[in-house]
Amino acid sequence: ASPCDRPVPPTAGLSHDKWEIDPAELHLLEELGSGQFGVVRRGKWRGSIDVAVKMMKEGTMSEDDFIEEAKVMTKLQHQNLVQLYGVCSKDRPIYIVTEYMRHGSLLNYLRRHETTLGSNVGLLLDMCIQVCKGMAYLERHNYIHRDLAARNCLVGSENVVKVADFGLARYVLDDQYTSSGGTKFPIKWAPPEVLNYTRFSSKSDVWAYGVLMWEVFTCGKMPYGRLKNTEVVERVQRGIILEKPKACFKEVYEVMRKCWAHCPEVRPSFRVLKEQLINVSQGLL
Numbered sequence: 001a002s003p004c005d006r007p008v009p010p011t012a013g014l015s016h017d018k019w020e021i022d023p024a025e026l027h028l029l030e031e032l033g034s035g036q037f038g039v040v041r042r043g044k045w046r047g048s049i050d051v052a053v054k055m056m057k058e059g060t061m062s063e064d065d066f067i068e069e070a071k072v073m074t075k076l077q078h079q080n081l082v083q084l085y086g087v088c089s090k091d092r093p094i095y096i097v098t099e100y101m102r103h104g105s106l107l108n109y110l111r112r113h114e115t116t117l118g119s120n121v122g123l124l125l126d127m128c129i130q131v132c133k134g135m136a137y138l139e140r141h142n143y144i145h146r147d148l149a150a151r152n153c154l155v156g157s158e159n160v161v162k163v164a165d166f167g168l169a170r171y172v173l174d175d176q177y178t179s180s181g182g183t184k185f186p187i188k189w190a191p192p193e194v195l196n197y198t199r200f201s202s203k204s205d206v207w208a209y210g211v212l213m214w215e216v217f218t219c220g221k222m223p224y225g226r227l228k229n230t231e232v233v234e235r236v237q238r239g240i241i242l243e244k245p246k247a248c249f250k251e252v253y254e255v256m257r258k259c260w261a262h263c264p265e266v267r268p269s270f271r272v273l274k275e276q277l278i279n280v281s282q283g284l285l
């Protein structure tokens with residue numbers, strides 16, 4: 001039979017394993033810090049592309065499940081998401097290779113530039129809108145972050161802000177992080193349905209986004225100050241929410257408050273949030 005009427009094998013195109021990166025094409029440079037999975041270093045890929053390389057510490061991640069998911073994650077591409085370029089999974093430790101962001105975490109950036117940023121409400125709102133665009137893209141793809149916070153966003157040149165490590169929480173093996181009673185569980189970014197039933201959704205990401213907005217407009221303060229996790233859980237379940245930051249217009253605070261509706265269905269989607277924030281931004285500036 002002629003090739004045109006022979007069906008294309010379903011594996012066509014996958015044979016290149018394009019999410020698999022050849023470690024020989026990576027040149028590792030300085031250490032950037034360490035996260036949930038161990039050390040992260042800056043690197044060069046194919047001689048010229050700036051990358052960040054997470055070197056998976058043994059026992060920190062359910063690796064096979066992650067490698068399967070990496071194929072999906074490499075397809076999530078948006079200007080406000082830190083791009084996953086691929087993985088080196090032929091040897092251990094596994095490497096996770098992503099786009100490099102030169103100014104590091106949004107949380108540290110806010111704290112380091114408090115004096116200049118504190119008075120620039122337009123820039124603070126723009127940062128929030130960029131995160132919202134990245135999250136609206138994930139929402140459209142039914143992808144839940146599970147640990148959205150300023151510490152998990154990164155800053156690049158010209159105040160570009162991108163959401164990082166989306167979905168990775170599912171592969172953490174440390175139950176101090178994964179169980180809501182654990183010391184590392186992000187209680188202060190969690191809505192009632194996550195605190196009570198660990199029921200994650202794009203609407204629980206919206207709650208966390210409201211807390212991220214509060215972090216941005218306070219230039220990186222710790223939500224609920226030094227309150228213990230148990231005290232925060234008690235307040236959140238009683239419907240007590242974070243106060244309006246000084247630097248924050250009441251129109252912006254109104255948007256934050258909607259993210260903290262007790263009932264997930266009442267919270268706006270990221271698609272709606274994006275429209276509302278853009279309207280506020282055009283109205284205020």
Ligand SMILES: CNC(=O)Nc1cc(-c2cccc(-n3cnc4cc(C(C)(C)C)ccc4c3=O)c2C)cn(C)c1=O
Nearest residue numbers: 032033034035036040052100101102104147165168169
């Ligand atoms: C100066 N520039 C830079 O430092 N740039 C960069 C720093 C990091 C970096 C460095 C050290 C640790 C971490 N880190 C932090 N928190 C994490 C949290 C998780 C979850 C699962 C708990 C959400 C997973 C991985 C990490 C993680 O790798 C990151 C993102 C990553 N990227 C892409 C950069 O461009």
